[in-house]
Amino acid sequence: MVTLKDIAREAGVSVMTVSNVVNGNLSKVSKENAQRIREIIERRGYVPNASARSLAKNRANIIAIILRGAENENTLENPHNAALVGTIIQKIQKRGYYTMVNMMKCREDITQSLRTWNVDGAVFLGMFDDEIEEMCAASDIPMVFIDSYSSVRQLSNVGIDDYKGGRLAARHLIACGHRSIAFVSPPVLRTGVVQHRFAGFCDELEQHGISFRSEHQFVLESDVRPEDTMELGRRLAQLREKFSAVFVTSDQIASYLIQGMRSTGIRIPDDMSIIGFDDLMICRQMTPQLTTIAQDLEEKARLSVDILFRRLSAPAAPAESLVLDVTLVERESVAVKR
Amino acid sequence: MVTLKDIAREAGVSVMTVSNVVNGNLSKVSKENAQRIREIIERRGYVPNASARSLAKNRANIIAIILRGAENENTLENPHNAALVGTIIQKIQKRGYYTMVNMMKCREDITQSLRTWNVDGAVFLGMFDDEIEEMCAASDIPMVFIDSYSSVRQLSNVGIDDYKGGRLAARHLIACGHRSIAFVSPPVLRTGVVQHRFAGFCDELEQHGISFRSEHQFVLESDVRPEDTMELGRRLAQLREKFSAVFVTSDQIASYLIQGMRSTGIRIPDDMSIIGFDDLMICRQMTPQLTTIAQDLEEKARLSVDILFRRLSAPAAPAESLVLDVTLVERESVAVKR
DNA sequence: CTGAAAGCGCTTACAG
DNA sequence: CTGAAAGCGCTTACAG
Numbered sequence: 001m002v003t004l005k006d007i008a009r010e011a012g013v014s015v016m017t018v019s020n021v022v023n024g025n026l027s028k029v030s031k032e033n034a035q036r037i038r039e040i041i042e043r044r045g046y047v048p049n050a051s052a053r054s055l056a057k058n059r060a061n062i063i064a065i066i067l068r069g070a071e072n073e074n075t076l077e078n079p080h081n082a083a084l085v086g087t088i089i090q091k092i093q094k095r096g097y098y099t100m101v102n103m104m105k106c107r108e109d110i111t112q113s114l115r116t117w118n119v120d121g122a123v124f125l126g127m128f129d130d131e132i133e134e135m136c137a138a139s140d141i142p143m144v145f146i147d148s149y150s151s152v153r154q155l156s157n158v159g160i161d162d163y164k165g166g167r168l169a170a171r172h173l174i175a176c177g178h179r180s181i182a183f184v185s186p187p188v189l190r191t192g193v194v195q196h197r198f199a200g201f202c203d204e205l206e207q208h209g210i211s212f213r214s215e216h217q218f219v220l221e222s223d224v225r226p227e228d229t230m231e232l233g234r235r236l237a238q239l240r241e242k243f244s245a246v247f248v249t250s251d252q253i254a255s256y257l258i259q260g261m262r263s264t265g266i267r268i269p270d271d272m273s274i275i276g277f278d279d280l281m282i283c284r285q286m287t288p289q290l291t292t293i294a295q296d297l298e299e300k301a302r303l304s305v306d307i308l309f310r311r312l313s314a315p316a317a318p319a320e321s322l323v324l325d326v327t328l329v330e331r332e333s334v335a336v337k338r
Numbered sequence: 339m340v341t342l343k344d345i346a347r348e349a350g351v352s353v354m355t356v357s358n359v360v361n362g363n364l365s366k367v368s369k370e371n372a373q374r375i376r377e378i379i380e381r382r383g384y385v386p387n388a389s390a391r392s393l394a395k396n397r398a399n400i401i402a403i404i405l406r407g408a409e410n411e412n413t414l415e416n417p418h419n420a421a422l423v424g425t426i427i428q429k430i431q432k433r434g435y436y437t438m439v440n441m442m443k444c445r446e447d448i449t450q451s452l453r454t455w456n457v458d459g460a461v462f463l464g465m466f467d468d469e470i471e472e473m474c475a476a477s478d479i480p481m482v483f484i485d486s487y488s489s490v491r492q493l494s495n496v497g498i499d500d501y502k503g504g505r506l507a508a509r510h511l512i513a514c515g516h517r518s519i520a521f522v523s524p525p526v527l528r529t530g531v532v533q534h535r536f537a538g539f540c541d542e543l544e545q546h547g548i549s550f551r552s553e554h555q556f557v558l559e560s561d562v563r564p565e566d567t568m569e570l571g572r573r574l575a576q577l578r579e580k581f582s583a584v585f586v587t588s589d590q591i592a593s594y595l596i597q598g599m600r601s602t603g604i605r606i607p608d609d610m611s612i613i614g615f616d617d618l619m620i621c622r623q624m625t626p627q628l629t630t631i632a633q634d635l636e637e638k639a640r641l642s643v644d645i646l647f648r649r650l651s652a653p654a655a656p657a658e659s660l661v662l663d664v665t666l667v668e669r670e671s672v673a674v675k676r
Numbered sequence: 677c678t679g680a681a682a683g684c685g686c687t688t689a690c691a692g
Numbered sequence: 693c694t695g696a697a698a699g700c701g702c703t704t705a706c707a708g
Contacts, residue, residue, distance in 0.1 A: 003701055014679045019703070030677060050454040051392040052701035055684050060389065076424025077619075079417060086414025089439055098451065101427055101439050113436065116388040226619065255623040262625075281415075281564065285593040287600075287625035341685055352695040357687070368693060390685035393700045678708080685700105692694080 002046045063092045064100045064122040087301035111138035121308045142311035144304045154319040158304045165293040165326040166200025169247045177337035178245040182216040185249040226256045233260020245273035251280045269335035288332030340384045401430045402438045402460040425639035449476035480649035482642045492657040496642045503631040503664040504538025507585045507613045515675035516583040520554040523587040564594045571598020583611035589618045607673035626670030
């Protein structure tokens with residue numbers, strides 16, 4: 001392994017001078033020396049040792065992405081998360097930082113990782129309030145959360161207007177003549193995204209004089225278990241006398257649900273209307289194409305990284321909390337009922 | 339920040355003793371000391387500094403995942419890659435290593451990252467031969483490639499039988515009575531996966547006395563540009579007098595293609611049969627459900643990591659190259675033609 | 677513009 | 693079982 005010292009010896013200068021060249025502090029090095037040293041670096045294929053640098057500078061140049069996922073679940077199987085993570089990694093890289101990705105199993109693992117690597121900042125996906133509190137307490141590096149709801153003050157978060165999403169979904173279904181509507185979601189009601197979508201949904205119903213009936217709420221154990229979801233689809237199909245439409249909190253789930261319903265022979269949207277959430281690509285790949293509440297993933301990723309780096313360069317900068325808009329995208333999965 | 343020294347001082351022992359406790363070398367420490375030190379570590383919340391450790395041990399405990407993606411493309415938007423990466427990260431973590439993810443923009447970036455962090459090993463997705471050569475030349479850490487074809491000897495690679503996949507697709511279409519068949523793929527013909535699928539496809543046709551006509555080959559600029567792909571779908575629909583079936587090298591592409599075709603009013607599979615590749619979840623989310631060539635992603639991820647760690651623990655171990663099987667999964671997108 | 681010294685937090689190799 | 697010394701490759705802070 002080639003080190004600063006090797007280069008210095010070959011160039012007949014001190015390590016400091018080489019270090020200055022490597023780090024672009026050219027004001028401190030004579031033109032001739034700089035040129036000669038650069039040439040030697042190039043020829044010898046010198047690459048600085050990041051660990052040594054990190055140790056000396058007390059700064060690692062690493063951003064961590066923390067993915068919250070249920071036990072043994074592959075969070076990236078969810079297209080929403082995958083697209084988000086991919087974009088975030090690109091943005092981090094573009095700014096000259098390295099990315100570490102962690103699947104959160106338990107909280108200590110995460111705080112440990114952050115501290116052991118002396119990570120500069122972190123982006124969290126889908127964390128809950130108690131976890132957020134713990135993270136904030138355990139470390140004071142800049143953190144940005146995505147899609148979290150938290151009572152922690154001074155939290156940087158990028159989310160969407162989930163409540164409005166719920167209202168839009170309900171409003172659309174009502175406008176299409178549906179009065180009795182089911183709600184399907186994963187079990188994460190304990191304070192997150194789903195809860196707010198549900199609240200918006202119920203409030204909108206209420207406003208139209210409809211009260212949501214709790215027996216119309218269906219909770220899935222997980223959002224990446226196709227089989228379970230299809231099974232629920234079949235069950236819902238049997239209940240089509242009870243309601244004429246379903247609001248589902250993700251397109252991913254909606255697609256499996258529809259598959260399950262279909263297998264019983266019921267027609268969508270004729271026999272049952274469905275509205276999803278996210279506006280993933282699959283909405284257009286399905287038949288009928290899925291009506292859904294759209295959010296802008298690219299924007300979400302971009303803003304998260306922007307905020308993180310703003311805090312990195314100005315640690316005293318205020319926490320920023322952004323709420324992106326959502327819109328209804330009408331396609332083919334909701335029927336007008338008379 | 340709490341350091342070994344702090345703990346040592348508090349415990350009234352040397353840093354070495356604390357270091358031994360931290361690293362579980364308990365044979366070198368008396369029971370009482372070990373217990374007391376552990377208690378202090380716990381209370382003070384000591385976390386070892388990975389950079390310092392990495393520097394001293396010359397070993398970082400990091401595995402890099404390198405994603406090859408076209409300029410400005412989000413590789414993780416491809417569900418195949420996303421699922422693979424997610425599983426790989428989990429397996430790496432389970433073995434007590436950290437994961438760095440890199441999108442490959444240019445080659446120097448990658449070799450630089452690997453060396454600067456003194457990465458222990460790396461997993462590469464979808465690299466081409468010339469790139470592979472360069473990686474192998476630039477670094478001698480254990481590397482495992484996924485889905486690569488290379489003339490480099492002693493390469494560890496985990497792939498699937500792409501050639502057979504091509505044959506299976508052709509055979510199925512022929513068995514269903516199709517004689518004139520189109521081929522759609524991304525532009526990566528320069529030696530990879532696509533080329534072998536194409537070769538298998540052509541050979542099988544040949545064997546049945548059909549020669550593939552080059553004007554029936556359609557190359558997309560990229561595999562994640564829905565608009566372009568849909569446009570091609572519309573074009574193909576116009577050409578339905580020329581061929582009655584299409585073999586597409588990925589389910590992802592097939593789905594957009596179908597969308598495009600559909601928009602012109604042609605029916606699938608009645609007017610045009612389609613067969614995909616990968617067996618992603620979307621195959622079942624679509625209508626008609628997509629007939630495809632299936633591969634086992636979970637297995638691919640698992641084996642890649644297994645091989646990598648085998649090489650990590652036994653650097654002299656031979657390179658392993660694994661070829662997983664593929665199978666035809668019949669669903670609804672291929673019609674029997676008379 | 678240049679460099680010698682000290683230090684970042686850990687481990688290796690050795691002496692007791 | 694325990695510890696003092698040297699070193700990993702870099703940077704910071706200072707003196708010239």
